[in-house]
Amino acid sequence: MALTPAKKYQAALAGLLGHSQGRDAAQKRFVAGAISPLVLYMAVFTLLPMVWGLALAFFEYSARRSGGRLLGLGGDNPFVGLQNFQAMLDFSREAPLEVRLFHIGVKTTLLFAFLVLPLNFAVTLPLAVLIESVHSRLKGIFRTIFFLPVLAPAVGVAIMWGYVFHPQRGLLNGIRTLIGGTYVATAWLRDPGLMFLGIPIALFAVIVAYLWQDLGYNLVIFIAALQSIPESIKDAARIDGVSPWQMFWRITIPLLKPTILLTAILTMISSFQVFDIIQVMTEGGPSDQTQVLVLNIYDYAFRFQRMGWAAAVSVVLFLMIFSFSIIQNRLLQTEWEY
Amino acid sequence: MATATQAPSRGRRFRINLAYPILIAAGVVAALPFIWMILGSFKTGAEIRHIPPTFLPDQPTLDNYATILQDDNLPLAIFYRNSAIVALANVVQVLFTSSLFGYIFAKFEFRGKNVLFWFILATLMIPFQVTMIPGYLILAKLKLINKLWGLIIPAAIDAFGIFLFRQFSLSIPGELLDAARVDGASEFRIYRSIVLPQLGPALATFGMLTFMFNWNAYLWPLIVLTEQKVRTLPIILTWYSNQHSDQLHLTMAASVLVIFPVLIVFMFTQRWIVRGITLTGFK
Numbered sequence: 001m002a003l004t005p006a007k008k009y010q011a012a013l014a015g016l017l018g019h020s021q022g023r024d025a026a027q028k029r030f031v032a033g034a035i036s037p038l039v040l041y042m043a044v045f046t047l048l049p050m051v052w053g054l055a056l057a058f059f060e061y062s063a064r065r066s067g068g069r070l071l072g073l074g075g076d077n078p079f080v081g082l083q084n085f086q087a088m089l090d091f092s093r094e095a096p097l098e099v100r101l102f103h104i105g106v107k108t109t110l111l112f113a114f115l116v117l118p119l120n121f122a123v124t125l126p127l128a129v130l131i132e133s134v135h136s137r138l139k140g141i142f143r144t145i146f147f148l149p150v151l152a153p154a155v156g157v158a159i160m161w162g163y164v165f166h167p168q169r170g171l172l173n174g175i176r177t178l179i180g181g182t183y184v185a186t187a188w189l190r191d192p193g194l195m196f197l198g199i200p201i202a203l204f205a206v207i208v209a210y211l212w213q214d215l216g217y218n219l220v221i222f223i224a225a226l227q228s229i230p231e232s233i234k235d236a237a238r239i240d241g242v243s244p245w246q247m248f249w250r251i252t253i254p255l256l257k258p259t260i261l262l263t264a265i266l267t268m269i270s271s272f273q274v275f276d277i278i279q280v281m282t283e284g285g286p287s288d289q290t291q292v293l294v295l296n297i298y299d300y301a302f303r304f305q306r307m308g309w310a311a312a313v314s315v316v317l318f319l320m321i322f323s324f325s326i327i328q329n330r331l332l333q334t335e336w337e338y
Numbered sequence: 339m340a341t342a343t344q345a346p347s348r349g350r351r352f353r354i355n356l357a358y359p360i361l362i363a364a365g366v367v368a369a370l371p372f373i374w375m376i377l378g379s380f381k382t383g384a385e386i387r388h389i390p391p392t393f394l395p396d397q398p399t400l401d402n403y404a405t406i407l408q409d410d411n412l413p414l415a416i417f418y419r420n421s422a423i424v425a426l427a428n429v430v431q432v433l434f435t436s437s438l439f440g441y442i443f444a445k446f447e448f449r450g451k452n453v454l455f456w457f458i459l460a461t462l463m464i465p466f467q468v469t470m471i472p473g474y475l476i477l478a479k480l481k482l483i484n485k486l487w488g489l490i491i492p493a494a495i496d497a498f499g500i501f502l503f504r505q506f507s508l509s510i511p512g513e514l515l516d517a518a519r520v521d522g523a524s525e526f527r528i529y530r531s532i533v534l535p536q537l538g539p540a541l542a543t544f545g546m547l548t549f550m551f552n553w554n555a556y557l558w559p560l561i562v563l564t565e566q567k568v569r570t571l572p573i574i575l576t577w578y579s580n581q582h583s584d585q586l587h588l589t590m591a592a593s594v595l596v597i598f599p600v601l602i603v604f605m606f607t608q609r610w611i612v613r614g615i616t617l618t619g620f621k
Contacts, residue, residue, distance in 0.1 A: 023519055030525035031448045034438060038495070039454065044476070045492050046461055052472035063475060071475075127364065130357045144605065145365045147612065148372075151604040153554035155572045156597040159579050159589060160371045163378060169586055171374045174391040183390045212371065217615060224616035273465055276556045280576050294467050294557075301471045302561055314468045325463045 056311035057084055064305050077308070084312035098300065098309055104288050105296040105313070109320075111199065112292060113271040115207055116214075120267055121260070124215055128222035129248060143223065150216035158280035161209035165189050165281075192287035200289035206278050213277070214270075218263050225259040226252065258331070265328040269321050293317050378590035379403070386587040402591035412578060414595060421570040424489045424559075425552040432496045432548050433541055439495075440503025441533045445515065455504075461497045466558070474561050488562040489570075493552075499544060502618060506540045507533065543614040546607055553600060571596050 061077040068074025165188040194201035275294040284291040301310035380398040482488035
């Protein structure tokens with residue numbers, strides 16, 4: 001770095017007067033002044049909740065009872081060891097209600113996530129390719145249409161779709177009347193008897209609403225990934241007379257593989273945590289057919305005041321998410337070759 | 339030569355021609371729920387109960403909107419204000435802390451740095467649902483339940499933001515910072531006048547995502563805010579919807595008033611939001 005004579009003089013003077021040590025001290029003060037509040041803050045609002053959340057899972061805890069001195073644990077909120085977790089392994093018919101609801105929660109959450117993932121990709125990948133193929137001015141318009149639901153509040157989305165699926169006033173039954181001629185008030189969200197391939201229709205209904213809102217995320221990620229494919233590869237394929245269909249399966253998909261894998265993990269992790277749309281559309285019903293784990297945690301912690309049990313369920317949810325996070329980290333460390 | 343150039347262009351034309359009808363059909367389907375809600379908000383109470391349902395309103399009316407805006411139990415201005423306070427406060431503080439700590443982690447050495455940074459990264463793996471129960475208990479101890487502060491104080495640090503801004507700060511040239519030091523600028527001054535401008539685009543992008551996330555948040559505000567007057571828009575909307583479950587014309591008008599004004603603003607800023615998502619995979 002070139003210094004002007006004046007700067008050199010200034011620097012030399014500063015050195016003589018010990019200002020460079022002052023500089024070091026100033027940097028130290030700056031870092032200490034910023035980092036110490038960060039450490040204090042994170043101790044209270046990050047570390048404490050993590051430790052406390054884990055600890056709660058080993059207690060029969062309710063915020064209504066005052067309990068022991070340390071964080072209200074102990075006393076009226078007794079330590080129960082692994083009881084909460086042992087109870088989760090009771091698969092008999094006589095298992096208590098919360099255990100049966102937990103089993104339903106795990107099953108529904110997995111079902112939800114494993115249905116969302118392929119359905120999401122079946123729409124977003126072709127849609128991204130189609131949007132990329134149209135005239136550049138229209139690209140923005142189409143992208144906006146499919147991306148707009150991402151920007152809307154999930155509860156608004158749930159209310160909208162609740163109206164679409166409404167048995168008497170809904171759009172869906174209205175359209176069916178136009179096609180079929182007779183009006184049938186199918187209660188898509190409330191009738192537990194409706195099944196398709198052994199999967200409750202109500203679950204499909206919330207999945208449709210969820211997908212509709214969530215598609216835009218993966219769509220823009222795939223569009224960005226498509227834009228990063230070198231034009232030369234596509235041109236070479238076209239000159240070789242590759243059909244669009246072959247282009248999609250043989251060139252686009254393999255080139256997008258790293259993006260697809262990572263997006264799949266992110267999609268799984270976020271669908272494990274679904275809450276807003278289901279809580280507003282079905283509240284877990286009908287007959288607990290859409291009872292996902294987060295709904296379970298919320299109900300037991302804040303409606304039934306059984307926070308120890310809810311914390312134990314949240315630890316299970318954490319383990320489910322954690323296993324996918326590990327896969328994600330592996331993928332991030334993989335070096336992809338073309 | 340002539341055939342070689344014609345063949346691909348024919349292929350391209352074929353593909354484009356097919357893309358338009360598919361995209362238009364898919365776009366109409368994607369827009370239908372919005373349209374259905376908006377149409378419903380202009381129907382009379384009698385029409386919305388008509389079986390089978392009508393698509394376009396027979397006698398479009400603005401009465402539903404008038405009812406919502408005159409409803410003393412639903413002072414929308416207050417809920418808009420609550421949502422705005424929380425979202426703006428969180429954007430400002432998260433941008434400040436993320437850029438400051440990101441910069442410090444990128445450009446300074448201090449004791450415990452690696453442990454602290456590793457811890458911050460580790461918290462990204464902990465789902466919110468695990469910490470929300472003790473988070474609520476801590477707020478209860480601090481007497482912050484039913485206060486907007488309860489949504490602001492625990493949101494001061496964003497682990498992902500710190501990580502993101504550390505990455506961006508790494509590319510700031512050290513010479514630039516040293517030159518400012520030689521000129522006698524204080525360390526905070528260097529952060530404010532040199533580092534922040536360098537992070538400008540990232541601040542805009544991450545700020546938009548943070549705003550959107552806070553504006554639409556539901557679960558945490560649902561837990562923290564149980565009293566009517568402090569609630570934010572998403573919670574008040576579900577409350578209203580539950581109160582008027584058989585008056586869908588009113589619920590739809592309320593939904594339009596709650597969702598659309600800000601959705602339209604978001605629409606014009608989606609460039610930043612899209613860039614943020616594609617850059618970070620943020621969800």
